[in-house]
Amino acid sequence: MTAPVVAVATDEGRPDFGPDDVDALADDLLAILGPRGVTSLPRALDRAARDGSGMSPILSAQDLGTPDLVCYPRTADVVPDIVRAAVARGVPITTRGKGTGNYGQVIPRFGGLVLDMTSLTEIQSVTERSVTAQAGARMINLEQAAWGRDSQLWMYPSTVQSTLGGFLGGGSAGTGTIVHGRNHQGFVDALDVVYATQDAEIVHLDGDDAQPFVHTYGVAGIIVSASVRVEPLQQWRCVYASFGSQREAFDAAFDLAAIEPKPRLLSADGAVVTAALPDDPALVRGRASVRGIVDARALDEATDLLVASGGRIEAVREGIAETVKLSTLSYNHPTWWLQKAQPGRWFHMEVRGDALVHRLEEVEQVYEGGMLHLEVGHQMMFGMLNGIYRNPAQVIDGVAALEELGVGVHSPHQWYVDLDADRVHALAQRTDPRGLLNPGRWM
Numbered sequence: 061m062t063a064p065v066v067a068v069a070t071d072e073g074r075p076d077f078g079p080d081d082v083d084a085l086a087d088d089l090l091a092i093l094g095p096r097g098v099t100s101l102p103r104a105l106d107r108a109a110r111d112g113s114g115m116s117p118i119l120s121a122q123d124l125g126t127p128d129l130v131c132y133p134r135t136a137d138v139v140p141d142i143v144r145a146a147v148a149r150g151v152p153i154t155t156r157g158k159g160t161g162n163y164g165q166v167i168p169r170f171g172g173l174v175l176d177m178t179s180l181t182e183i184q185s186v187t188e189r190s191v192t193a194q195a196g197a198r199m200i201n202l203e204q205a206a207w208g209r210d211s212q213l214w215m216y217p218s219t220v221q222s223t224l225g226g227f228l229g230g231g232s233a234g235t236g237t238i239v240h241g242r243n244h245q246g247f248v249d250a251l252d253v254v255y256a257t258q259d260a261e262i263v264h265l266d267g268d269d270a271q272p273f274v275h276t277y278g279v280a281g282i283i284v285s286a287s288v289r290v291e292p293l294q295q296w297r298c299v300y301a302s303f304g305s306q307r308e309a310f311d312a313a314f315d316l317a318a319i320e321p322k323p324r325l326l327s328a329d330g331a332v333v334t335a336a337l338p339d340d341p342a343l344v345r346g347r348a349s350v351r352g353i354v355d356a357r358a359l360d361e362a363t364d365l366l367v368a369s370g371g372r373i374e375a376v377r378e379g380i381a382e383t384v385k386l387s388t389l390s391y392n393h394p395t396w397w398l399q400k401a402q403p404g405r406w407f408h409m410e411v412r413g414d415a416l417v418h419r420l421e422e423v424e425q426v427y428e429g430g431m432l433h434l435e436v437g438h439q440m441m442f443g444m445l446n447g448i449y450r451n452p453a454q455v456i457d458g459v460a461a462l463e464e465l466g467v468g469v470h471s472p473h474q475w476y477v478d479l480d481a482d483r484v485h486a487l488a489q490r491t492d493p494r495g496l497l498n499p500g501r502w503m
C-alpha cells in the first residue's frame with residue numbers, strides 16, 4: 061500500500077458504536093479511574109482533537125474528528141482495565157502523548173475514547189545500555205536523566221517536550237539520527253504494550269519482538285513503558301555559522317556530514333528561513349545559517365571547514381541547555397517558525413536525497429516561493445521543502461517533478477500508517493481484532 065499525497069476524510073474503518081456505548085464506557089471509566097480520571101467537558105474534548113497537523117493547510121481544512129471522552133490514567137496497571145472496558149463496549153481508543161504529531165495521527169478520526177498518557181511520567185532506570193520510562197515521560201527529561209549518568213539518548217526529536225510513547229508511536233528521527241538512523245532501527249530495547257483484546261494485559265516485549273510496534277500510530281498496541289538505547293556521553297559543542305549565500309551554506313553542511321566523530325545534528329537554512337527563527341545573535345539576519353552539534357574532538361576540523369566554505373563562525377556553545385536549544389531549531393521547527401511568522405502562507409513537503417544539495421535550485425523551483433530547510437540524516441540528506449500554498453492539486457503536482465529530480469518525497473498531508481503498512485496491518489489484526497485502536501489509519 062502506498063499512501064496518497066493528500067488524504068480526504070471518509071468513513072472508511074469507522075467502528076460500529078453509538079452514544080449508548082459511550083455512556084456505558086463513561087460509567088465503567090468512572091468506576092476504574094474516579095471522577096478526575098475521565099471527562100467529556102468540551103474544553104478537554106477540543107484539546108484532544110488538536111495536534112501539530114495545523115502545519116498542513118490541507119489537513120487543517122478538514123474535520124479530522126473529536127473524541128467523546130478523554131481519560132487520564134495515573135498508574136500503568138489501570139491501562140489494561142481501561143482497554144478491556146472500551147473493547148467490551150466496542151468504543152475506539154486513540155492513545156495520546158503531548159499531541160505534537162503533525163500528520164493528524166493523534167486526532168480520533170471517529171471519536172470514541174482518547175487515552176491521555178501524559179500523567180505516566182516515571183523514569184524507572186538508567187543503565188549503561190538503556191533508559192526505561194513510562195510512556196508519558198518527556199524526551200527532554202530522558203535526555204537529562206541520561207546526562208546525569210554520563211550517557212546520552214541515541215536520539216530525540218526537535219519537539220523535546222513530546223513524550224516517549226508519542227515519539228515511538230508517531231515520530232521517527234531527530235538529534236542523533238545521523239549516527240543511529242530512525243527510531244524503528246534498534247533504538248527500542250523493550251516495550252510494555254497493551255493489546256485491544258477482551259483479556260487485555262500488559263505484555264512485555266524484548267528486542268526484535270518490540271520493533272514492529274514502533275511508528276505505528278498506536279494501531280497495534282498501546283505502549284505503557286519503554287526501554288530505549290543510550291550511549292556514553294560525548295563532549296558536544298554547538299556551532300553556529302553564517303553564510304553569504306544558501307548555496308555555500310548547504311555545500312558546507314553536506315561536506316561537514318563526513319567528519320568523524322559524526323555530528324549529532326546538522327541543519328542549514330537560507331536567509332529567509334533563518335530570519336524567521338527566534339532572535340539570537342548567532343542567527344544573523346540577512347545571512348544563511350548552518351547549525352551543528354559537533355563532537356569537541358572534531359571542533360577544529362568543523363570550524364576550519366565552515367570557514368573554508370565561506371562561512372563565519374558566529375558562536376560555539378556547550379552544555380545540555382545549548383544542545384537542546386539547538387535541537388529545537390531542527391527538523392520541522394524552521395517550517396513551524398516560518399509559518400508562525402507568515403500565517404496561512406506556507407505548506408511543506410518532507411524530502412530526501414543528495415539532490416537536495418546538488419540540485420538545490422531546481423528543487424526549490426518545483427513549488428512557488430520554494431525554500432528548503434536542510435537536515436543531514438542517516439547516510440542521506442533530508443529536508444522540508446516549503447512552498448506558498450495555493451491548493452491541494454498544486455501540492456500533488458509537485459511530487460512527480462521532485463521525483464524526476466531524484467528527490468524522495470513523504471507527504472505530511474495524510475494520516476495513514478506509512479511504515480510497512482501491510483506488515484503493521486497484519487500485526488494489528490492479531491493485537492486489535494475489532495479495529496478499535498486509532499481507526500481510520502489504513503489507506
Ligand SMILES: Cc1cc2nc3c(=O)[nH]c(=O)nc-3n(C[C@H](O)[C@H](O)[C@H](O)COP(=O)(O)OP(=O)(O)OC[C@H]3O[C@@H](n4cnc5c(N)ncnc54)[C@H](O)[C@@H]3O)c2cc1C
Nearest residue numbers: 112157158159160161218223225226229230231232278283
Ligand atoms: C514543530 C514540530 C517539530 C517536529 N519535529 C520532529 C522531529 O524532530 N522528529 C520527529 O520524529 N517528529 C517530529 N515532529 C512530530 C512529533 O512532534 C514527534 O513525533 C513527537 O515525538 C510526538 O510525540 P507526542 O508525545 O506529541 O505524540 P502524539 O502527537 O501525542 O502522538 C503521536 C502518535 O503516537 C501515538 N501514540 C502516542 N502515545 C502512544 C503510546 N503510549 N502508545 C502507542 N501509541 C502512542 C498517537 O496515537 C499518535 O498516532 C515534529 C512536530 C512538530 C509540530
